Amino acid sequence: xxxxxxxxxxxxxxxxxxxxxxxxxxWKLWAGQSISLLGDSFMLVALPLFAVSTLHLSAAQAALTxxxxxxxxxxxxxxxxxxxxxxxxxxxxxxxxAVQAAVFGSLxxxxxxxxxxxxxxxxxxxxxxCALVFFQVAYTTYLPSLVSDPDELHRGNGRLYxxxxxxxxxxxxxxGPLVSLLGPLVTIAVNAGSFLVSLxxxxxxxxxxxxxxxxxxxxxxxxxxxxxxxxFVLRHPWLEPVLFAGAVYTFFLxxxxxxxxxxxxYDWGMSTGEIGxxxxxxxxxxxxxSVLSKRMMDRFGTSRALIISLVVNILGCMAxxxxxxxxxxxxxxxxxxMQAFGDSVFGPISLTLRQTVTPSxxxxxxxxxxxxxxxGMVPLGSLGASALISLDGLSTALWTGGVGTALCLPILTRxxxxxxxxxxxxxxx
Numbered sequence: 001x002x003x004x005x006x007x008x009x010x011x012x013x014x015x016x017x018x019x020x021x022x023x024x025x026x027w028k029l030w031a032g033q034s035i036s037l038l039g040d041s042f043m044l045v046a047l048p049l050f051a052v053s054t055l056h057l058s059a060a061q062a063a064l065t066x067x068x069x070x071x072x073x074x075x076x077x078x079x080x081x082x083x084x085x086x087x088x089x090x091x092x093x094x095x096x097x098a099v100q101a102a103v104f105g106s107l108x109x110x111x112x113x114x115x116x117x118x119x120x121x122x123x124x125x126x127x128x129x130c131a132l133v134f135f136q137v138a139y140t141t142y143l144p145s146l147v148s149d150p151d152e153l154h155r156g157n158g159r160l161y162x163x164x165x166x167x168x169x170x171x172x173x174x175x176g177p178l179v180s181l182l183g184p185l186v187t188i189a190v191n192a193g194s195f196l197v198s199l200x201x202x203x204x205x206x207x208x209x210x211x212x213x214x215x216x217x218x219x220x221x222x223x224x225x226x227x228x229x230x231x232f233v234l235r236h237p238w239l240e241p242v243l244f245a246g247a248v249y250t251f252f253l254x255x256x257x258x259x260x261x262x263x264x265x266y267d268w269g270m271s272t273g274e275i276g277x278x279x280x281x282x283x284x285x286x287x288x289x290s291v292l293s294k295r296m297m298d299r300f301g302t303s304r305a306l307i308i309s310l311v312v313n314i315l316g317c318m319a320x321x322x323x324x325x326x327x328x329x330x331x332x333x334x335x336x337x338m339q340a341f342g343d344s345v346f347g348p349i350s351l352t353l354r355q356t357v358t359p360s361x362x363x364x365x366x367x368x369x370x371x372x373x374x375x376g377m378v379p380l381g382s383l384g385a386s387a388l389i390s391l392d393g394l395s396t397a398l399w400t401g402g403v404g405t406a407l408c409l410p411i412l413t414r415x416x417x418x419x420x421x422x423x424x425x426x427x428x429x
Contacts, residue, residue, distance in 0.1 A: 025207045026146045026156060032201025033139065034163035036097070036194045042178070042187045048261050050184035054111065055118055059262045060390045066258050067382035068125035069132070073375035076133045081368020082225040084134065085361065088209045089142035090202065096135035097199035103128040104192035111185055137371050141364045144355050145209055153355060157348040158293050229365025237416030238357065239366070242306065242350050245412035247373040249405050254381025255388070256317060256401030263324065263394045278329065282336020289344030297349050303420025305349055310412060313342025314405050321402040325395070
């Protein structure tokens with residue numbers, strides 16, 4: 001592969017641009033993102049309930065809120081990677097946090113005035129989704145500049161997934177009582193505040209990247225840079241099966257997740273607090289998986305750890321509609337725990353793999369391909385869930401999402417991942 005078009009010049013160590021990462025920089029990044037993730041996790045419960053209780057939307061319309069929030073991943077992910085490779089990632093993170101805070105703050109204010117329509121809600125969520133695209137690509141690209149050692153990088157990724165684990169466990173549990181007592185609007189306001197806290201935490205990071213020096217702009221240069229990222233992924237024997245399996249899995253998981261809150265609300269007649277408790281308990285698998293992720297990779301090798309964790313994940317996804325159909329709450333929670341455990345083992349391993357096998361000048365574009373393939377499936381899955389709910393009800397959408405996740409397994413077990421199963425000591429390259 002030809003050298004990337006972006007070059008990063010060396011800067012003097014004592015200059016602001018060449019300032020190395022301070023010992024506390026990762027912790028500041030982690031703290032800011034953890035708080036933001038906790039606020040975001042409130043949205044899992046608050047947004048659908050806000051849509052049906054305040055805007056009086058149907059269940060099919062409420063299922064479209066994740067579509068609006070994640071649709072920009074289909075349009076912006078690939079160009080976002082090329083643009084971010086030309087800019088300092090910390091600056092991008094700051095701008096994205098500011099936009100997110102402004103969007104959710106505006107949503108709360110307009111709703112408080114009684115002027116929020118379904119169309120305006122979708123527009124605000126689309127704007128938030130645009131900022132989310134750039135934040136997610138910049139975040140995973142910025143981390144290796146703070147933590148360069150591969151083992152420490154995996155531990156850092158594990159901690160980030162631990163934050164996600166805690167947010168998915170504590171967020172719904174906290175959101176349930178908060179929505180019950182103060183309403184979904186206050187919960188959304190809390191999310192807006194979380195972005196301000198994240199903004200302050202990222203702003204306090206001392207590390208400064210050298211400003212990238214882009215190559216002379218030529219006609220079609222953006223498309224060429226996007227093709228370089230796509231080509232690297234498609235030719236790589238490990239990244240291609242991992243990312244395409246993740247895309248199929250995410251499509252069906254988003255169908256499952258878009259339906260589950262509404263299913264518990266309408267079919268089971270659960271209160272907001274009960275829904276939050278069920279989702280929070282199901283998330284208990286996240287911290288366990290995050291802690292064990294590196295141990296499993298060290299013990300079984302990258303391929304075997306990826307495949308084992310995905311099998312556990314799929315079984316959990318299939319268990320949720322099965323136990324939901326017979327009304328067994330404990331079984332549904334168990335399925336959720338299995339899904340969360342498998343996801344939080346698979347996630348850090350695949351992220352560390354991507355960060356360690358990709359040249360630094362291509363990392364933004366490769367991360368953007370990942371966001372396009374995986375996060376881009378979220379709005380499509382939400383759209384599919386909305387269509388199935390309209391055609392045949394919540395139960396059909398739940399079953400389709402749970403059982404459909406199994407289709408990702410044969411996609412994963414190919415090329416370098418399959419060879420790694422037979423030779424677990426093989427290192428991805």
